[in-house]
Amino acid sequence: MRKQFAERQRKIETPSRLSKPSDRIERSRVDKFSARRIELAEAALETLAELGYARTSLREIAQKSEFTHGVLHYYFTDKVDLICCCVRHYKAKCVTRYDRITSAAQSRDELLKGFLEKLGETVRDEAQMHRLWYDLRSQSLFEEAFRDDVTEIDKSLEDMVWRIASRFASLGGRQPAVSPGALYALFDGLFQRCLLRHLSGDRRAIADLQEEVGRLLPTVA
Amino acid sequence: MRKQFAERQRKIETPSRLSKPSDRIERSRVDKFSARRIELAEAALETLAELGYARTSLREIAQKSEFTHGVLHYYFTDKVDLICCCVRHYKAKCVTRYDRITSAAQSRDELLKGFLEKLGETVRDEAQMHRLWYDLRSQSLFEEAFRDDVTEIDKSLEDMVWRIASRFASLGGRQPAVSPGALYALFDGLFQRCLLRHLSGDRRAIADLQEEVGRLLPTVA
DNA sequence: CAAGATTTTTGACAATCGTCAAGATAATCT
DNA sequence: AGATTATCTTGACGATTGTCAAAAATCTTG
Numbered sequence: 001m002r003k004q005f006a007e008r009q010r011k012i013e014t015p016s017r018l019s020k021p022s023d024r025i026e027r028s029r030v031d032k033f034s035a036r037r038i039e040l041a042e043a044a045l046e047t048l049a050e051l052g053y054a055r056t057s058l059r060e061i062a063q064k065s066e067f068t069h070g071v072l073h074y075y076f077t078d079k080v081d082l083i084c085c086c087v088r089h090y091k092a093k094c095v096t097r098y099d100r101i102t103s104a105a106q107s108r109d110e111l112l113k114g115f116l117e118k119l120g121e122t123v124r125d126e127a128q129m130h131r132l133w134y135d136l137r138s139q140s141l142f143e144e145a146f147r148d149d150v151t152e153i154d155k156s157l158e159d160m161v162w163r164i165a166s167r168f169a170s171l172g173g174r175q176p177a178v179s180p181g182a183l184y185a186l187f188d189g190l191f192q193r194c195l196l197r198h199l200s201g202d203r204r205a206i207a208d209l210q211e212e213v214g215r216l217l218p219t220v221a
Numbered sequence: 222m223r224k225q226f227a228e229r230q231r232k233i234e235t236p237s238r239l240s241k242p243s244d245r246i247e248r249s250r251v252d253k254f255s256a257r258r259i260e261l262a263e264a265a266l267e268t269l270a271e272l273g274y275a276r277t278s279l280r281e282i283a284q285k286s287e288f289t290h291g292v293l294h295y296y297f298t299d300k301v302d303l304i305c306c307c308v309r310h311y312k313a314k315c316v317t318r319y320d321r322i323t324s325a326a327q328s329r330d331e332l333l334k335g336f337l338e339k340l341g342e343t344v345r346d347e348a349q350m351h352r353l354w355y356d357l358r359s360q361s362l363f364e365e366a367f368r369d370d371v372t373e374i375d376k377s378l379e380d381m382v383w384r385i386a387s388r389f390a391s392l393g394g395r396q397p398a399v400s401p402g403a404l405y406a407l408f409d410g411l412f413q414r415c416l417l418r419h420l421s422g423d424r425r426a427i428a429d430l431q432e433e434v435g436r437l438l439p440t441v442a
Numbered sequence: 443c444a445a446g447a448t449t450t451t452t453g454a455c456a457a458t459c460g461t462c463a464a465g466a467t468a469a470t471c472t
Numbered sequence: 473a474g475a476t477t478a479t480c481t482t483g484a485c486g487a488t489t490g491t492c493a494a495a496a497a498t499c500t501t502g
Contacts, residue, residue, distance in 0.1 A: 036449090054360065057490085059488085070453090070491095071451080074449070074450075135363070137417075139356075140417065142356070147420075154417075177440075179436075185406075185413075187406075187410075189409045189413075190402070190403065192406075193406060196368070196372065212400065254478095279460065280458085280459080291463095291482070293460095299460075300460065
């Protein structure tokens with residue numbers, strides 16, 4: 001029924017209050033609904049990472065899930081709504097990747113080594129997901145609907161890089177020598193090129209990235 | 222006729238020799254053929270810059286040209302061939318943008334000022350073309366056919382940035398303090414974010430970019 | 443268990459896609 | 473000028489797209 005559906009949409013966008021006792025069943029319904037949204041968003045992410053935005057269709061996404069294509073229209077108003085949900089969900093999985101190492105490390109050497117290792121892992125194991133990120137970020141240059149979410153993720157990534165550099169600097173009793181924006185631009189640019197080289201079959205891509213970052217980080221923090 | 226067409230294709234890829242006298246007419250034919258290819262590629266670039274790769278169709282491209290959609294298949298074997306031609310053509314227009322200022326400037330201040338101004342112009346006047354570049358570069362992460370050309374352009378852009386920084390450094394009797402790759406990564410990253418902000422309607426985007434670059438360039442070169 | 447609501451499947455729709463071939467038009471050559 | 477290429481238009485093809493509605497299946501509730 002349409003009315004119910006619209007209501008759910010609203011409930012999802014404004015996070016559920018906690019909680020008059022009578023709402024519990026209603027809330028569990030909403031949770032279930034939004035849980036399925038996430039489940040479908042995950043299938044969509046998988047498809048997008050494999051095919052890219054331009055070649056990803058709703059039917060292809062549905063095939064990666066355990067449902068048929070019609071169900072997507074039940075949980076999402078349209079394709080844009082689905083992709084936006086994907087982008088938001090992507091963020092959570094991504095942004096805390098280096099936090100453990102950052103807080104665990106007790107020396108600059110330890111942090112640098114741990115960071116470089118994780119960085120290499122990331123390129124090696126999650127190249128597909130990252131190319132999707134760059135794809136979607138580029139899409140946001142054309143599709144206004146993506147911009148807010150993309151900008152927010154971009155900021156989160158900047159913060160992530162900044163946490164690493166700040167920690168690295170403070171372990172040497174210093175402060176980073178450049179702005180958060182510049183630092184993120186630098187690392188993001190290096191990462192992006194490394195990704196292209198890696199996906200092109202360049203075996204040295206990861207090692208070169210690690211070497212470059214290993215050289216740069218001590219000079220800027 | 223098919224045979225002729227294939228022959229032309231070949232002729233284009235291997236640059237025409239100069240030149241037995243009897244070849245002249247043949248060469249002028251080839252030139253005309255490849256001139257039209259470029260003409261169509263330009264219409265394609267316009268369309269791509271407006272709609273993005275994902276939403277650009279051959280019919281849409283033809284509409285921006287003075288021909289109908291069938292002609293595209295006469296001049297290009299398929300869509301990938303067309304886009305590749307676009308990418309290659311894009312490069313030439315793009316890569317020498319700062320060369321005049323770089324070689325004309327006689328002091329660090331003059332170079333910096335001229336560079337920042339041109340940088341701002343670029344974002345303001347050619348935002349569409351640049352978002353297309355980022356779009357196509359992202360596509361190359363998925364579509365193998367684009368990778369060689371994209372990588373080559375990326376290298377050309379790195380060289381372009383390096384020429385500026387080298388000149389800037391030598392005007393102060395120095396040498397750049399970072400690698401060409403790192404420098405390009407930094408500038409490209411800053412530019413990319415500025416572009417997103419600018420397209421989102423952020424009036425401060427360009428000024429912030431100029432300020433950041435103005436602060437950074439003297440510290441790295 | 444029966445009635446109602448929710449979730450999922452199925453199939454259809456109009457539109458659009460890349461590709462291609464046949465024929466019309468324009469240019470070139472003998 | 474007529475004959476021969478070269479170029480361009482037209483229309484069609486099969487496939488695929490996002491969207492949607494009706495029916496089937498499943499779950500919830502009385």
